[in-house]
Amino acid sequence: MADPEERRRAEEFLRQDLFRRNAFLLIDKMLELLTQASPDVTALVDEILHTIFFLGRIHRPRVTPESIVGNILNDLMDVFPRPFVLYSSELPRRSPFSCVLDMIVHVTGRENETQIIRAVRELISDPELSQSQDLVSSIICVSHRTDVKDPVKYYGVSMSAAGPMSRKIMIAASCLGSWDEYVAGAVMTYFPTKKKNQNFDGTFQLPESVRCQAFDLREDTDKPPCKSCQNLFGLTSRELTEWVYGNCAEVESLSNLFKEEADVKERARPRSTKYSDEGRVKVERLVKTDVTNWLRLHEFIWHNTTFYTPQ
Ligand SMILES: [Zn+2]
Incomplete structure (x- = not known):
């Protein structure tokens, strides 16, 4: 040829x-x-x-x-x-594999962590699916408080898309349409450039009494937090890889935790003097402009900036 x-x-x-x-x-x-x-x-x-x-x-x-x-x-x-x-006028709030995860959590029961991880691993091990990474997540994360007996567990998966541009668009959409405000604020501090914003700092320190642990879905191992997650949430490890901010499973998992457990969220409030709600709204506006422009490159006109509401 x-x-x-x-x-x-x-x-x-x-x-x-x-x-x-x-x-x-x-x-x-x-x-x-x-x-x-x-x-x-x-x-x-x-x-x-x-x-x-x-x-x-x-x-x-x-x-x-x-x-x-x-x-x-x-x-x-x-x-x-x-x-x-x-599909050609409204933006999704979440990437496809997050819907798969929710379904598996629903069917398996939120408390059954081991079975949930096993079920997701089994699903993606389908030889047909594993020929390409399109739309499939490779990491799962579980978060919960550790200061109560039998805490509710919250899950998240890494961003699933098809290529770097659609990944960026989905991260922006999740910042604007889905994730908890603190989690989205932390991500937007470094998104989309990996350079820290000079005027706004929404990063925070996850409280000690919270477990936030990721696992590899393709291999049978846990996954220490990457450099980005260390910067965003104060997680610790010796990992040096810095994924695109917003890509990791920790983000969705913590967002789900904060949405339900107000007191945990309150303890994680960003402490930087460069943090304010108004500042966050400002960076949201920048991300909205970015994503509108990226979509235009794909001849997708995001007219009234609305998100799809599933029924
Ligand atoms: Zn990470």
Whole structure:
């Protein structure tokens, strides 16, 4: 295959195909899990459809909902019509694998940490899924307080997207539309450049009486906090890798903890003199401008800056 144009097209086709395959498998697994779940979590399937279609929309080359779901198109459209319409105008709040995690936590029971981690590991070990990292998380994190008996456990996964640009867009969307304000404020202190903001510091020290521990989903090991998580939350390890801020599973897991446990959150309030609620609103505005511009590069016009609400 000497012709560069031909080779380019072949590579594009492969990229499209890997995305499409993982997208379909995740949707299929969600539908399977839904049969074991109570009806009140149907919205998680609605949500993952929208998020995946959105990521297909900004994928290069573009991947359409029709080409992902194939012959279950009509059945899905009957039950979940909205994602098929709104994927090209509204932003998702979370990446697809977060919906998968929520579903597994729901089906397994929040207290069963070991079984949850095992179930997620099993799911991603599907040989079909592991051909590409598109839409699949590689790390899970569990957080809970340690100063009470039988604490409620909160989970999170690392950002799942398809390539660095869609990852950045999803981190921005989660900062603006999903994560707890302190967690989002910490992330935005270093996002998107990895350089610390000179005028705003929303980083915080996680209280001592909180466990926040990540595990590798592809290998049977725990995962010490990376440099970014050390900078954001005062976690300690000798790890030197600095992932894109907002990428790690710790972020979602702590955000879920703070949303439910107000007193833990209060103890983690950012202490820098460069922190204020007004400052946070200002950096939010910058991130909103950034993400609007990034979306425009994909011919996605985010008209009224609204997020999709799953039903
Ligand atoms: Zn990290």
